[in-house]
Amino acid sequence: MIKVGIIGVGTVGTSVAQILKDNADVISARAGQDIEVKSGVVKNLNKDRGLDIVITDNVDDVLNDSEIDIVVELMGGVEEAFGVVKKALKSGKAVVTANKALLAYHRYELQDIAGTIAFEYEAAVAGGIPIITALRDGLSANHIESIVGIMNGTCNYMMTKMANEGVAYDDILQEAQDLGYAEADPSFDVGGFDAAHKLLILASIAYGIDAKPEDILIEGIQDVSSEDVAFAKEFGYVIKLLTIAKKDGSEVELRVHACLIKQDEMIAKIDGVMNAISVVGDKVGETLYYGPGAGGDATASAVVANIIDIARSGKSTPMLGFDKPMEGTLTLKPSAEIKSKYYLRINVSDKTGVLAKITKIFEIHNISVETMLQKSTSDISANLLISTHIAKESNIQDMISELEKLDFVNSKPVMIRIV
Amino acid sequence: MIKVGIIGVGTVGTSVAQILKDNADVISARAGQDIEVKSGVVKNLNKDRGLDIVITDNVDDVLNDSEIDIVVELMGGVEEAFGVVKKALKSGKAVVTANKALLAYHRYELQDIAGTIAFEYEAAVAGGIPIITALRDGLSANHIESIVGIMNGTCNYMMTKMANEGVAYDDILQEAQDLGYAEADPSFDVGGFDAAHKLLILASIAYGIDAKPEDILIEGIQDVSSEDVAFAKEFGYVIKLLTIAKKDGSEVELRVHACLIKQDEMIAKIDGVMNAISVVGDKVGETLYYGPGAGGDATASAVVANIIDIARSGKSTPMLGFDKPMEGTLTLKPSAEIKSKYYLRINVSDKTGVLAKITKIFEIHNISVETMLQKSTSDISANLLISTHIAKESNIQDMISELEKLDFVNSKPVMIRIV
Numbered sequence: 001m002i003k004v005g006i007i008g009v010g011t012v013g014t015s016v017a018q019i020l021k022d023n024a025d026v027i028s029a030r031a032g033q034d035i036e037v038k039s040g041v042v043k044n045l046n047k048d049r050g051l052d053i054v055i056t057d058n059v060d061d062v063l064n065d066s067e068i069d070i071v072v073e074l075m076g077g078v079e080e081a082f083g084v085v086k087k088a089l090k091s092g093k094a095v096v097t098a099n100k101a102l103l104a105y106h107r108y109e110l111q112d113i114a115g116t117i118a119f120e121y122e123a124a125v126a127g128g129i130p131i132i133t134a135l136r137d138g139l140s141a142n143h144i145e146s147i148v149g150i151m152n153g154t155c156n157y158m159m160t161k162m163a164n165e166g167v168a169y170d171d172i173l174q175e176a177q178d179l180g181y182a183e184a185d186p187s188f189d190v191g192g193f194d195a196a197h198k199l200l201i202l203a204s205i206a207y208g209i210d211a212k213p214e215d216i217l218i219e220g221i222q223d224v225s226s227e228d229v230a231f232a233k234e235f236g237y238v239i240k241l242l243t244i245a246k247k248d249g250s251e252v253e254l255r256v257h258a259c260l261i262k263q264d265e266m267i268a269k270i271d272g273v274m275n276a277i278s279v280v281g282d283k284v285g286e287t288l289y290y291g292p293g294a295g296g297d298a299t300a301s302a303v304v305a306n307i308i309d310i311a312r313s314g315k316s317t318p319m320l321g322f323d324k325p326m327e328g329t330l331t332l333k334p335s336a337e338i339k340s341k342y343y344l345r346i347n348v349s350d351k352t353g354v355l356a357k358i359t360k361i362f363e364i365h366n367i368s369v370e371t372m373l374q375k376s377t378s379d380i381s382a383n384l385l386i387s388t389h390i391a392k393e394s395n396i397q398d399m400i401s402e403l404e405k406l407d408f409v410n411s412k413p414v415m416i417r418i419v
Numbered sequence: 420m421i422k423v424g425i426i427g428v429g430t431v432g433t434s435v436a437q438i439l440k441d442n443a444d445v446i447s448a449r450a451g452q453d454i455e456v457k458s459g460v461v462k463n464l465n466k467d468r469g470l471d472i473v474i475t476d477n478v479d480d481v482l483n484d485s486e487i488d489i490v491v492e493l494m495g496g497v498e499e500a501f502g503v504v505k506k507a508l509k510s511g512k513a514v515v516t517a518n519k520a521l522l523a524y525h526r527y528e529l530q531d532i533a534g535t536i537a538f539e540y541e542a543a544v545a546g547g548i549p550i551i552t553a554l555r556d557g558l559s560a561n562h563i564e565s566i567v568g569i570m571n572g573t574c575n576y577m578m579t580k581m582a583n584e585g586v587a588y589d590d591i592l593q594e595a596q597d598l599g600y601a602e603a604d605p606s607f608d609v610g611g612f613d614a615a616h617k618l619l620i621l622a623s624i625a626y627g628i629d630a631k632p633e634d635i636l637i638e639g640i641q642d643v644s645s646e647d648v649a650f651a652k653e654f655g656y657v658i659k660l661l662t663i664a665k666k667d668g669s670e671v672e673l674r675v676h677a678c679l680i681k682q683d684e685m686i687a688k689i690d691g692v693m694n695a696i697s698v699v700g701d702k703v704g705e706t707l708y709y710g711p712g713a714g715g716d717a718t719a720s721a722v723v724a725n726i727i728d729i730a731r732s733g734k735s736t737p738m739l740g741f742d743k744p745m746e747g748t749l750t751l752k753p754s755a756e757i758k759s760k761y762y763l764r765i766n767v768s769d770k771t772g773v774l775a776k777i778t779k780i781f782e783i784h785n786i787s788v789e790t791m792l793q794k795s796t797s798d799i800s801a802n803l804l805i806s807t808h809i810a811k812e813s814n815i816q817d818m819i820s821e822l823e824k825l826d827f828v829n830s831k832p833v834m835i836r837i838v
Contacts, residue, residue, distance in 0.1 A: 015702075019560050019702050023560060023561065023562055023701070025745065025747070026562055026745050027559070027560060028743075029741040029743050030745070128700075128702075128706060129557075129706055130557020133549075133552055133556050134549050134552065134557070137552050137556070137724060138549020138552045139720070139724065140445075140446070140449045140723075140724045140728070141438050141442060141720045141721075141726075141727060142445070142720055143442055208448070266688070266709060269685070281720060283442070283716045283719065283723075284547035284720035284721075285547065287548055287549070287708070287710030287711075288708075288709040288710065289706070289708055290685060290706060290707040290709070291703065291704070291706030292703065292704050292705075297702045297703065297704075298703045300560070300702065301558070301561055302557070302560075304559075304560030305556060305557055305559045307560075309556055312736055313736055317732055318451070321449055322448040322449045324447075324448050324451075325448065326444065326448040326449070327445060328444070
């Protein structure tokens with residue numbers, strides 16, 4: 001009999017306890033033994049969670065309980081959770097967590113501290129999709145060339161609605177908040193930070209690369225307008241918030257931002273709140289993983305899978321899937337060095353000579369235009385819709401700064417990268 | 420240092436050896452030790468495979484080599500391979516196989532024989548997609564409600580071409596053969612048998628259910644015409660060869676056949692030679708896995724992942740993922756009891772009273788028509804296109820037998836199930 005203590009019995013924690021009970025038949029057969037939640041730690045002792053487990057508000061009641069084999073950390077946050085998890089590992093307890101922020105900051109220290117003690121975190125990335133298992137175990141024979149993911153359901157729901165129904169950003173954000181898909185303060189989701197945390201975890205498994213959120217390019221979807229979505233559609237593209245990890249020689253790019261994607265790519269077909277991750281390996285080619293990225297039961301499904309795995313094999317795969325440097329010299333590519341194709345929408349005063357001046361500025365910054373389309377927006381202004389050939393991020397940024405200052409450019413040019 | 424012996428050094432075997440060499444940096448970091456192919460067994464010693472390993476034509480040179488830790492079985496076939504794998508396991512060697520036919524017939528005996536010795540087979544189902552890992556480890560917290568897969572690339576390539584380009588079955592089969600996607604004798608693929616082997620393996624992991632190919636409903640795509648594909652498209656459907664495992668109370672349906680699927684389902688969006696498997700769990704909901712189902716490197720990627728996993732953890736997860744009965748009383752549902760919606764195309768002589776007679780026969784067999792459409796095919800004949808409400812397989816089969824005998828029915832009615 002394996003005994004589990006849950007630290008943080010909210011939506012996911014309650015689902016974990018419930019699944020272990022509801023599905024005890026298959027879980028016991030698969031784990032080779034029975035698994036039981038012994039106790040749970042909460043902040044508010046007065047709230048009834050409908051579970052027949054010991055409830056306490058003292059973390060040490062779980063951490064110091066010698067009967068508990070596995071600690072499930074679902075308290076969230078970074079430093080306090082880090083302290084709790086360290087203490088659990090040091091007392092020899094296996095740990096399962098769904099805490100992506102904790103891992104975005106402390107995964108390498110945690111791998112060292114865990115050593116041969118099992119530490120699993122399937123639920124931390126893309127909820128119910130077993131992407132950690134797939135990447136760490138299923139694709140382990142490959143050099144990973146790229147990981148392109150839709151890993152924030154809120155953003156994908158919003159972008160899908162904007163594409164399919166032409167709804168404006170603010171309206172759809174309100175709707176997502178009403179439906180409970182977006183928080184009252186939505187910036188963690190729509191700003192790309194949630195997706196970035198997940199990306200950093202996958203990049204460690206794939207490349208062994210160490211980076212923190214502040215080291216990488218993170219943009220959100222706040223500046224994507226329904227105009228851009230409509231233009232994209234007209235040219236056979238959809239716009240999505242993507243997380244991208246890409247190996248380029250001895251460098252790895254890590255970035256989160258809105259992208260134009262060709263409609264016939266698999267990743268472009270992922271609609272609504274669903275998540276998907278496309279992984280390209282040098283030997284296997286492209287594989288893709290699709291499913292629910294959030295929700296109590298889906299997330300808990302991943303937590304319980306980790307518990308079963310630990311009960312079954314007590315295995316001590318290194319947490320990040322490797323225990324010596326993998327590809328020696330891989331380093332993080334500075335954001336300014338990223339190369340991409342770009343979509344630009346520049347709203348200009350419709351006057352003679354403007355086009356010549358704009359194209360001159362493109363030339364100065366060494367940016368080559370692939371297509372250009374002018375659409376009037378009023379009698380006196382027009383949108384220039386431009387797609388570029390491959391260009392360098394720093395050149396694009398410099399050019400946008402210059403364009404922005406011109407008196408015939410009416411607002412900050414919109415830039416969306418094309419993949 | 421882990422030493423591997425490969426039995427059957429064909430396309431996949433050569434790729435396995437090559438990947439272990441090409442990707443030794445990441446493989447060694449992930450496995451925690453170096454892995455080397457020591458020897459390979461072939462039928463024809465004279466063919467140069469460009470590998471620097473010992474080549475022999477005697478299986479016992481590998482099986483009796485005490486230095487070899489892992490035997491990779493890639494010889495194919497059923498009974499001879501069974502003998503070889505048994506001998507390897509009994510001598511304490513771990514085994515990795517890509518042999519789906521072996522597993523379709525002997526997986527339960529092999530699980531017993533393997534005991535705590537590692538026996539892995541990721542490559543046996545859907546090539547490079549880590550679906551075994553996903554189902555056995557990633558979704559282990561769930562009762563599996565259904566598995567719906569596109570697991571034969573040849574059939575999916577053909578159905579995609581028929582749908583997108585209106586090509587006739589015979590022409591596209593010829594093209595698939597020219598491209599090397601289909602064998603000279605294509606019946607193993609187009610007849611659904613290859614997909615059925617894979618389905619049986621997944622069904623064991625999901626349900627613990629034991630069945631052999633001859634126990635389940637297996638049909639191919641040979642009778643799907645470009646007419647049916649075009650009609651399906653007109654009504655918002657695509658036709659695919661699907662493998663279906665579905666829990667219904669205490670019974671499990673296992674079947675392989677062509678299906679009409681709504682165009683907006685994820686599984687309907689899988690085009691060309693690619694494979695995909697949609698798995699619905701009671702807690703996680705739907706997850707889907709997409710990638711290359713065949714090819715030397717993609718298949719070898721899965722074989723090498725198993726080798727790494729064994730080297731890393733030497734883990735002894737039971738081969739099928741459970742070691743006591745899972746859901747007690749689950750039994751295989753007889754094919755005749757399957758319930759589905761059906762599409763029927765009945766070519767009839769265009770005479771007065773025919774429609775009344777046909778609809779009367781539907782009524783006698785307790786089959787309720789959802790939609791009916793008549794399209795003339797000549798001055799004297801017409802196609803009746805019918806979709807039914809949920810009906811019982813045995814009733815449909817009986818009705819088709821009766822319809823076939825009528826003098827105004829010009830050919831055997833075409834029946835395709837709707838999912």
